[in-house]
Amino acid sequence: MISLINKGKVCVGSKLAIMGAESINPDQICDPLKVIKECRLKVCTNSCRRARWDSKMGFVNSPCLSSIQLSSVLPHGGVVGKTSALVSRVYPILHMSKDSEGKTVFRNERTQSVEEARYEKIYNEKAEELYEQVWREVEQKYKKNIDVDMYSKDINTLTEPDILWNIIEQTCDPATQGLLSNEQLKLVADYREQILSKMRQEVQDLIKVKMRDILPERHIVKLLKVRLVDCEKEIQALLTIWRPTEEICSILKENKIISFTHLCACGTRERVLQLTNTRQTRYQEVSSFASNKFLRRVTCLSELKPVGVTKPVGLLSSEIDVIGIVIYIKHPDHPKGLTIVYLTNLEGEYIAISFWTALKVFGCEDVLTEDSLVCCYNLQWRTGSGAWRIPNVFATELSVFTQHPKLSHLKLEFSKIKSLLSFEKTTDRIAEHKLQLLAMLKKREYSSVGSGQMEYVSTSENQADITPVQKKIRKLSTCGRPPPLAPLPLFSRSPEVLQDFRSPCRVPGSPLRSFSESNKS
Structure with a gap:
């Protein structure tokens, strides 16, 4: 927006059609033409267009902006109100997570399944080591030390299942169970099942709490990348959809023209416009592209x-x-x-x-x-x-x-x-x-040092006759012949590298040209 203001395209008196503006500090309701000083509107450049000079100002119930071309989206212009583009590529779903060093890692479906299996194996091994320790702690919590001799005299008259269960657990004598009636045995069995289920649940909860400190919980986010193309100007953009649903994946098919609302532009990468979805983003299929120009094909x-x-x-x-x-x-x-x-x-x-x-x-x-x-x-x-x-x-x-x-x-x-x-x-x-x-491949690699070594025997008599230059020549001769030079590719991404050479004397405004013209005069 600042660049548009500096260029004079937006100035005082210009009427703008704005879509999706957000009010900041709306303390109280006010008329649009009588706005208080504290109220502000947050406006995105991609959601703004110049309106006619005779347009009536005020709120519009229906969306006031039509679909804009992908080529007119500004990389740092914020939210895009509405645009339509061709889906040329739908890439596999990626899983984003953090590794142990805190670095962001992207994995595909196959590597993610391998990582989940590895993590689950480590988790189960750590949990098994804690299980016995936690089970003893929980078991001591539910066990009560009672006087067995006092209750054993009147054991036939006891109806409290907790006391009966503790007596059986402390005595560990099968003959004790023979003194109980069928009703008492049923009470003990029901109570034992209830206690064991509570203990298992409590053990699992305690293991989860302790495992969070031992093995930090992972936060995995799914994302889907889609390549969009402007059919008229063939401008490309890469759309990143965070947490895609099955419904979204069913709509986004290759060679389909899709209408998008409320996308967010977030700069460029490798000269390609980057877009992301928001919570208000909506997807709607418009039509199928008749041409096969952007379809996939096998490259020979x-x-x-x-x-x-x-x-x-x-x-x-x-x-x-x-x-x-x-x-x-x-x-x-x-x-x-x-x-x-x-x-x-x-x-x-x-x-x-x-x-x-x-x-x-x-x-x-x-x-x-x-x-x-x-x-x-x-x-x-x-x-x-x-x-x-x-x-x-x-x-x-x-x-x-x-x-x-x-x-x-x-x-x-x-x-x-x-x-x-x-x-x-x-x-x-x-x-x-x-x-x-x-x-x-062997021709491109360097030959091994010493492959062409020349063996010689030096004595104390001829060492004095050898000059320093001869020593260097003899040392170089042991290295063999140098390998052929590999081709040097140009990795520069600047399009100027591929242009024809222009002499500095012919470039307008060059100091060499002004110097040559002064000599001619």
Whole structure:
């Protein structure tokens, strides 16, 4: 709003159509045209539009704003009154929680189930250690020390179940129960069941209280990420929905145009507008998108090979879906190192998938095994991914790896490749592709020091004749020949890097140009 005021688009006398304004410090009811000084309105720029000069001022019962385009949403403009956009991608549900160090962790469904099983196992082990101790404490609370000799004389006349139960528990003699009548035994049995149920419940409550101190309770929040696209200007936005319900998930389907109300804009990330839902957010399906322009498709590995530093043609939101055969996995040297999985097709084209940590953290160590055919979607293509000899994409928490695809565009291609793999010749070709890949990777690595060492024997007589320069040359000769230089990709995300070079003398306002013009004059 400040920038609009500085530009003169909003000035004194301008009429604004405001939606969803909040009143601050409303001590008493007042007329809109006779507002007291203490009353203020909290206004969001995304929910404001300029009104006609002859518009009548006052409250409007129906929403006064029409649906705005996604391209006109300001990143820091607050709540968006109403907008319509195409749902191009619906990502898997994530689970957000805090680890033991207080860091925020996002997990997918598979890793979350593994984490829950691990947490439940630790919880049960700790609870079993406390169970015996807590049971003794509760049991002593319900037991009463009574004089057994005094009550044993008239035990046949006793009708109090608590006294009878304590007598049986203290004597521990089966003959004592033989002195009781059937009615007394029934009273004792009912009382025992009642006491045991109370003791069990109290033990469980005490264990829960003590376990909170031993093992802190976890707070897990579900979130759903949806990629939106403006159909006219192809502007993208990433919508984060906190605590999504089944009803919301059923409405948000890919290639559907959805109307959203009361979304909140919260800046940009990687040049993509970020939106989140609020308590007042509503979702309504408008129609289906007729074109297949934004539908998912399988990216062939041949399309990724010659692209260089640019991204492949027709790639939406820098994400690709690929199908390939895992032929080699390069594990990291330390737990937090980079894991690289290499995939190939039957034509001998390769792609590398980089994981910022071990495969176990992503929950795909059982899926990404060597010689297995896998489907990988929601992989991230970054600037410079195609500049390497082998295209390199990155796995994120939104990436999915499976050997049993459910998406329609993956099923058809997966079945075709799987049918071709049934022939015997394909196994030989895949083995050749693996040897070729290992040879390519070996060229990029540095040769081991000492592989080309030259052995010589030095004596005390010839040491005096060797000059310092000869010593350095002899030391360098033991290191062997240097490895070939690897290609240097451009990882800059600035679009100016991809522009043609312009001489400083031709740039308007350049000091070199003014200097050259002064020399000519």
